[in-house]
Amino acid sequence: MNPHQDEPIYLPTAFHSRQQQHNLLHAWGGWNGYLKPEAYTDIELEYFAIRSTTAVFDLSPMNKYRVTGPDAEAFLNRVLTRDVAKIKNGRVGYCIWCDDAGQVMDDGTLFHLGDNDYRLCSYTRAYEWLYWSSLGFDVAIEDETGTVAALAVQGPTSCTVLTAMGVTGLESLKPFGILEVSFQGQTLTVSRTGFTGDLGYELWIDTSAGEALWDALFAAGEPYLIKAIGTEALEIARIEAGFLQAGVDFVPAETAVRRGCTRSPFELGLGWLVDFDKPRFNGRKALLAERDAGSRYRYVMLDVDGNKPAHHSFILQHGKVVGTVTSAAWCPTAKTNLAFAQLELPADASLTGLVAEIYYERELRWNKVLAPCVAIDRAPFDPPRRRQTPAPAL
Amino acid sequence: MLCFQRQSNSVNEYDAIVIGAGHNGLTNAAYLARAGLKVAVLERNPYIGGATVSRELHEGWTYSNCSYVCSLLRPEIARDLELPRHGLQVVPYGGGVTFMQNGDIFGKYPEPERRYREMQRHSRRDADAWQRYAADTMKQTRLIRPFLMKRPPNPTSLRPGRLRELAEYGAAFGEMGEAGLADTMRFWTKSVADYLEEFFETDVIKAHLAGSGIIGTALGVYSPGTAYVLLHHYMGDVDGNVGSWGFARGGMGAVSGALAAALQSYGGEIISDADVGNIMVSGGKVTGVALRDGREFRSKIVVSNLDAKRTFLDLMDEGDLPQTVVQRARNFKIRGSSGKLNIALDGLPTFNGLDKKSRLMVGDFHFHDSLPRLERAYDDWKNETWSKDPYLDLLIPSLFDPTVAPPGKHMMTVFVQYAPPKINGREWTDEDKAGFEKSVLDQISNYSPDFRDLIVHCETRTPRELENEVGLTEGNIFQGELTFDQLLFNRPFPGYAQYRGPVKGMYMCGSATHPGGGVMAAPGANAAREILADLREPNVVPEGYADD
Known part of the structure; x- marks a missing residue:
């Protein structure tokens, strides 16, 4: 038996050789044991690829x-x-x-x-x-984490790009639909899904075909301004679209140490995903009890006054702290200052008079603003193309 | 109320005398000196440190002769007594390896992702279970950590102040919630094997983690109570990283050396070659100590850093003590279970299955790949002999610390379990010691072909040497087993857990008191706080840091 040698801390994904060519910033981080680009060139341009052309994100480590x-x-x-x-x-x-x-x-x-x-x-x-x-x-x-490679292909020209790459029948694929096509002798699974709130697809293929898929995709996408993006750009898009991020907006229950730091589906605004008509599922009894007794926390999306992102802000109501912000971003397309907040308020409590206590720094000078917030029901970015079928072509 | 004189007429008259210059005795004395007391620490050996000691027994090599790694040393004390300024540096290390009989290894990397993949190589389920295990041990750790720098409550006292202390403990347990409380009760009473079985399926992973549950304890991995011992090894931190361990640069003597320098900076004295034979008592009060060589030191306060058996059964006249104290001291569980080898090496040994350049070389090495094998090592202890297949906690600190061996040479520290206090009912002989040493060297050689040839010098310590040279009864490294019946308000025994002895002016500050052993210095500091309270002196001992 050969002596045990240390392997790198983060492993390359199936697309790593291609990512390296694009990653001019050399900004690598770790995700689930794999190397992931945090950004390739410029976070803002990468973000706008999601919203105006086609952005490609490697989600293989998922x-x-x-x-x-x-x-x-x-x-x-x-x-x-x-x-x-x-x-x-x-x-x-x-x-x-x-x-x-x-x-x-x-x-x-x-x-x-x-x-x-x-x-x-x-x-x-x-x-x-x-x-x-x-x-x-x-x-x-x-x-299948290590054997299935995956790319998110997102943005208004994504359907066009994939069609140009040879995926047929894509325009009739409905949101959350799955299509299987053949790609260089391999099965390529295409789903109309994503984490950007935009028109977009996710491609799933055996890791052995990863590089070939990347090459074909970028060749087809070049005229449509395809661009590789990192996690930083995706983070802005997912907030703008109103998507929760595990580990950021809630603590996964199994990893939680402090009692009371976890959240129920109701407390995350995800009660619609709980189906009590099912006679049995993990947590049903406790959730039934909570439905009847009420929840401790309440999740809200806030439209925050001004243009300073409310990162980690306390949320006040009538001068009292009622909660904190878990995710915040200035949304470049929706032109909204958005924040997700966990409020310790009953479900029927009024949400008027909420204020975010925001601290920000300019050349070592710290400023504080008390920004009024309005709770909103829908994410500020929700374009029709996201659910149009047939998907709009360029 | 006790009185003391700040100015004493005689050289041999002190406000407080501390018996034993171990880390707790030095800590205790440092705080008393800082409060303005005239303090002397009396040390039997010509060198200080007790079980927290570095010695050069072979020219060029510095051994940590007893304790060998550092995590539990309370950061509040290190900072408060300015130990870094007095020369203490603790460098964190991470990771470990268990060498398997089939030639494979299990490498517990400190980096989460490499550890995950290495665990996954052995079991996909176990790799995932780690996050559950880490969260669970952290929950238990967080329960106990706030109480390390506090005296234990007295559950039988109804005085309001005492009830408040008890309520604090109650609240901490209440915070766990019903399910958490049930888990905690199970955790504190179950075996480390049972605990690990709840998470992991792989023999080698369970065996690797189980070691922390038996170290210094005369129990096997299947014995109830050993899960807590595991926690005891997880509740320390290096720079706030809970559960981390580090090397004291220059060996563990750097800890006692820094404490001694702090003590001296406050005007305290350390008198070595001063072997206390008797704590003198008159009229129910302490009057001082008498050395075995006839010298006497007078003081109204005498603090013993020795374990409860030595303190009450050896240094005190049993007639001066309440009958229950004599009885409890006799029954105090302090069974020796371990020994130690310190080895000077001419070079870095090769270990089968592990590249010499691996990150894991700086970790702790073990050679037991299953729980049943660990239990059989304990069977030998029960049969009153040393383990033929001994459990080892082996490290090579010279890979981290350039001061402990000449350049290119190495120093190896090997903690060995099990070794009983007596062999078949009789004292250890030199032949026994040689046999014990051989079983350890054989164990290492089984996994390292060139190890034996590299040995330049070896110090071997059985429970006999630990008792005779260090003063630990039966060689028990924790000054008494860390089982639930001897923890918190039951340490060392009920009614005497708040550092006060049964005679006025007599105190205990060693690891036999709360929160127990492991080079924490908390017992020494907590005892000083009580002494100063009795003297109506302002408190100079810090409170513990909060985790949240």
Whole structure:
């Protein structure tokens, strides 16, 4: 046996050789054990690629679990809070899962790839938890994180780019739909999904075909101003679109240490993902009790006055602290100063008179503003092209 | 109220005398001196440090002869007594390796991602379970950490102040919630094996982690109570990184050296070659100490840094003590379980299955790849002999610290378990010691072909040497086992957990008191706070830092 040698801390993904060519900033970080570009050239230009052309983001490091077997649907119905039977074959569903105390462990997407064949994508490492939850069900769970490469292709010209690359039938693919095509002898799975709130797709392929896929995509996309983007640009887009980020907007329950720091689906504004018509799922009893007794926290999206992002701000109401901001960004397309906040207020409490206490620095001078906030129901960026079918072409 | 004289007429008259210049004795004396007391620390050996000591036994090599790594030393004390200015530097190290009998290894990398993949190589489930395990141990750790720099409450006292202390503990437990409280009760009473089985499926991973549950304890991995011992090894921190361990630059003697310098900076004295034979008592009050060589030192306050057995059964006349104290001291559980080898090496040994340049070389090495093997090592202890397949906690500090071995040479510290206090009911002999040493060297040689040839010098310490040279009864490194029956308000025993002895003016400040052993210095500091309170002197001992 060869002596054990240290491998690099972060491993390259299937696209790394190509990312290196684009990453002029050499701004690399780690994500789930893999190297990820934080930015390639310029965060703002990368952001605007998402909103005006086509942006490509490598999401290979995302945890991916393949669930197959006769009990796959029953098992997933036990694990997830929503009714999996409603996610038809060839469709994707956004979903969350809870521990028995009704606290959110993670959010993710469930891909219904075929009969008794699903893929669950998650932020946290969930293999062990899925294993324990699968006892008593006839299912097989396979961790595909290292074997399936994935690219998000997002933006107004994304459908055009993918069509130019040779993906046929894409324009009729509905949001959350899945399409399988052949790519250089491999199966390329295309889903109309994403984390940007824009028209966009995600491509899934065996890691061995990663570089070829990247090359074909960028060749087809060049006339349409395709651009590789890093996590920094994506972060702005996902806030603008109103998407929660696990580990930022809530603490995944399994990693939580301090009692009371986790959140239920209701406390994250995700009650619509809980289906009490299902007789059994993890956390049901606790969530029923919370539905009746009321929640401790309340999640709100805030339109914050002024142009200073309310990073980590306290939220005041009538001079009292009622909560804190978990995510904040100036949204460049919607021209909105947006913040997500966790408020310790009952569900029926008035949301008038909210104020964000914002601190910011200019050349070592710290300033404080008390910015009035208005709670909003919908994300400020929500273009029609996001759900139009056929998808608009350039 | 006790009185003391700031000006004494006789050279041998002090406001307070501390017996034993271990880290707790030095800490205690430093605080008393800083409060303005005339203090002397009496040390039996010609050198200070007790079990926190560096010695050059072979020219060019510095051994940490007893304790060897540092995590529990309270940062409040290190900062407050200006230990860095007095020469203390603790450099964090991370990671570890368990060498397996099949030639493979388990490498516990300090970096989360490499650790994840290495765990995944052994078990996909276990790799994921780590996050659950880390969160759970952190929950338990957070419960105990706020109480390290506090005296334990007295659960039998109904006085308002005492009730407040008890309520603080109650609140901390209440904070855990119902489910958390149930988990905590289970945690404090279960075995480290049972605890680890709740998370992991792989033998080598369980065995690697279980070591922390038995170190210094005469129990096996399947013995109830060992899960807490694991926690005891997780509750320290290096610069706020809870659970981290580090090397004291220059060996553990750097800790006692810095404490001694702090003590002296406040005007305290250290008198070595001063072997106390008796704590003198008259009229129910302490009057001083008498050395075995006949010298006497007078003081109305005598603080013992020795363990409870030595203090009450050896240094005090049993007739001066309440019967319950004599009885409890006799029954105090302080069973020796370990020994130590310190080895000077001519070069860096090769270990099978591990590249010499690996990051893991600076970690702690172990050679037990299953829980049953660890339990069989304990079986030998029960059979009153040393383990034939000993559990080792082996480190090479010279890979981190350039001061402990000549350039290119190396120093190895090897903690060995199990070693019983007596062999088949009789004292250890030199032949036993040689046999013990051989079992350890054989164990290492099984995984390192060139190790034996590199040995330049070896210091071997069985419980006999730990007792005779360091003064630890039966060689127990924690001055008493860290089991729930001997923790908090039961340490060393009920009614005497607030550092006060049964005789007026007599105090305890060693690891036999709360919060126990492990080079924390908290017992010494906590005891000083109580002494100053009894003297109605302003408190100079810091409170603990808060985690949140």
